[in-house]
Amino acid sequence: MNELETKCPNTWCPGCGNFGILMAIKQTIDELIKRGTPKEKIVLVSDIGCNSKIVDYINVNSFYSLHGRPITTAEGIKLANSDLRVIVFTGDGGTFNEGSSHFIHAARRNANINVFLHNNRLFALTTGQFTAVSPKGLKGKSTPEGNVEEPFNLPELAMAAKASFIARGYSVKVDHLKKMMLEAINHEGFSFLEILQPCPSFFDTAKDYNERTYEAINPEIDSKEKALGFIREWNYNGEGKIPLGVFYKTERLHYEEEINKGTEDNKVDIKKCLATHL
Amino acid sequence: MNNKEFSIIVGGAAGQGSRKAGLIIAKLFNELGYNIFIHEDYQSLIKGGHNFSKIMVSDKEVLCERDKVEFLLALDKNTIVQHESRLTSDGKIVFNKDKIDFDKGIGVAAETITKEAGGIPIMSNTALIGALAKIIGVDFSVLSNVLEKEIKKELEKNKDVAKRAYDSVESLMKVEATGKNPKPLLTGNEAIALGAVSAGLEKYIAYPMTPATSVLHYLADHKEELNVATIQMEDEISVVNMAIGSAYAGKRTMVGTSGGGFALMTEAISLSAMSETPLVIINSQRTGPATGVPTYSGQSDLLFTLASGHGDFTRFIIAPSDVNEAFIWSNKIMNLAWKYQTPAILLVDKELSENTFPFDETLINSVKKEEGLMFDGNGEYSRYKNAENGISPMAFPGEIRDTVKSTSYEHDEKGITVEDALSIILMQEKRLRKFKEMEKEVDNLKAVKTYGKGSKVIICWGSNKGVSREVGEKLGMKVVQPIILQPFPTKQMQKALEGAEEIILVESNATAQMEHVLNSYGIKVDRKILKYDGRPFTLEELESKIKE
DSSP states (O other): GGOOOOOOOOOOOTTTTTHHHHHHHHHHHHHHHTOOOGGEEEEEEEOOOOGGGGGGOOSSEEEEOOOHHHHHHHHHHHOHHHHHEEEEEEEEIIIIITTTHHHHHHHHTTOEEEEEEEESSSTTTTTTTTOTTSSSTTSSOOOOOOOOOOOOHHHHHHHTTTTTTEEEEETHHHHHHHHHHHHHHHSSSOOEEEEEEBBBBBBOOOHHHHHHHHEESSSSSEEEEEEEEHHOOSSSSSSSOEEEEEEEEOOOOOOOHTTTTOOOOOOOOOOHHTTTTT | OOOTTEEEEEEETTTOOOHHHHHHHHHHHHHTTEEEEEEOOOOOOOSEEEEEEEEEEEOOOOSSOSSSSEEESSSSHHHHHHHGGEEEEEEEEEEETTTTOOOSSEEEOHHHHHHTTTOOOHHHHHHHHHHHHHHHOOHHHHHHHHHHOOOOOSSHHHHHHHHHHTTOOOOOOOOOSOOOOOOEEEEHHHHHHHHHHHHHHHHEEEOTTTTTTTHHHHHHHHHHHHHOOOEESHHHHHHHHHHHHHHHOOEEEEEEEEEHHHHHHHHHHHHHHTTTEEEEEEEEEOOOOOOOTTSOOOOHHHHHTTOOOSSOOOOEEEEOHHHHHHHHHHHHHHHHHHTOOOOEEEEEEEHHHHHHOOOOOOGGOOOOOOOOOOOOOOEEEOOOOOOOOOOBOOOTTTTTTSSEEEEESOOOTTTTTTOOOHHHHHHHHHHHHHHHHHHHHHHHHEEEEEEESSSSSEEEEEGHHHHHHHHHHHHHHHHEEEOOOOOOHHHHHHHTTTTTTTTEEESSSOOOHEEEEEEEEOTOEEEEEEEEEESSOHHHHHHHHOOO
């Protein structure tokens, strides 16, 4: 594991869900390297927020992007070099508030990147405000009387946006999370892995998640209907079970191989082009 | 009629093909070795309205639009109404007499002819071109050659229409070939695309926005020869961030937009500066503010572009004026962005982007891709190595064993986030040293161009150079054109202005933005001639304003 460490001091709060995610991704990267992916072929891209500090803590190529924009940066990296395995770490605020359009379009075009969403269901680094997935009624500094907005159901949104891989993990269940990460990374095409994550400082959901999450298995992995059955068990507000696991997976051509088609041979002939202007 | 210089308008409603007709007429004269300048005027609509191309033709250099018109080719009545007053005393109106009830000029039975040839109504424009060729005494074979190059659909029918119209009118003059070879005719956007390709462009990313869109169209249309992947994204924010990702991963990438889209991109200009990731943006100005007048021109983004992006940093800003400069500086700006790992903006406007000019083909031998400073593999790699001149060697992820960490946060040499005072100062000062190097680079480039001599000086920038040069030559004035606008070429400007007794600033905006820039470098302007109606200065207009 040592070659994955950096000298950067970790500044997450004690008990933060990000520690579980960090552990899972380091084990995942180790596993990828063991299976033959050279470490230098992995690139991590992050948003801004507690979650995104993760790239400072892993000694792997990274681009620490702008708030809301890491998916687009990642799309650019994959566009430029399709040999790279590109993994985005982002938060619910960054991706479903600031950068929601980038998420749906990347999913729709099946960009061959992995989006790992640290979902603590509020803005934490800015000390606790609601996001697009906070439960209705959540009290924060900007909504002392309770948030009045309905939350998104993220896997449902990802399905509507035509994501070709949709899964959910939980930061406390590190082994299961690692399995989800590996499956997501091995998927060719856009993968969305939602990672439930308690925030001990502003929204401690650990007890709730420990009681309500369970590992689900979709017997028909490419069936949207079956997948939505699992996905709709939890609406981000009320009671009920919270399924974890790969909900949906399908294969289709991915963006970079289609968009780069015909430009791989590096042959440039400006003179020939100018001849069309005479 | 002076048959060595003409201006010709071909106009009609959108959808009638006036632009294509304009290009064919220009190519007809190009075949005969004349110099060409085409100004395009069109509205933000798909069908109807009034569009026209104005083709200036001369055996000498022709750099701008004229007021006067020698030939008016009218596809609809409105074209006559709009432009008849500009016709010279012996000027001629050539019109579609099947459609337009008009008693002067030369009527061509364009629709009848088209029908007889079995063509479709849009071929009326070919009929007017055929008639014009005969009127000016050009052999049909010359026109036939041009049609063969330009018409992709229904060539034979078009040739038939042209020939029938050609035969239906009388010759009034004889335009002789000059004996010079034709030159490739390019729009500014096409020249920008080619210049960038000559500097190694591999990816072009954009969201459609007039007047920058044709760069995207052109590269997409010429993928076979130019080998650039063209990408259209969901908005300008994704465009520019994707470009930064692509550059980080080692590909030369460029984006293009106009004012509103450029405004959306500014967040990432700052990211490019902080992460030291090369970024080239074309900002092709339209008439602003806000949506403004989308298909008309302006120079009102100057101050905004100079200060684009939050935080302390320097960008390259370069404003070419014609296709030759567009090609050269598009190449240069790509090379500079990669050499200095910095944001760089090619600031142009609709007049350059969409007008058509003859291109000096020999320029393609004078440019190349210049590689940036790359990591030599010695020692452990640090993306932000505290180099003496501030330029840290680049490496691309996956191409070396070491880790390449880039970031929007303030960072240490390895690219890890820092917040302590000393680290902040260290990295800001590294970048400041790099900005000094950028200033030195500008000192060593021909960042200011001058034309002519005299104590009366016109200062202009961007597309206004053409008209300023022609007027300057006529009135015996010196013309000074700063091309690099950031870092500002202070020394070269001062030298160019030595001995100036009167300085007149010519600019296409309402608040004399270049005056603010000049003042901040101690240069005072005596008079300013501003135009902010979206249209270019014509030769006659600028001359009379200067004489006032």
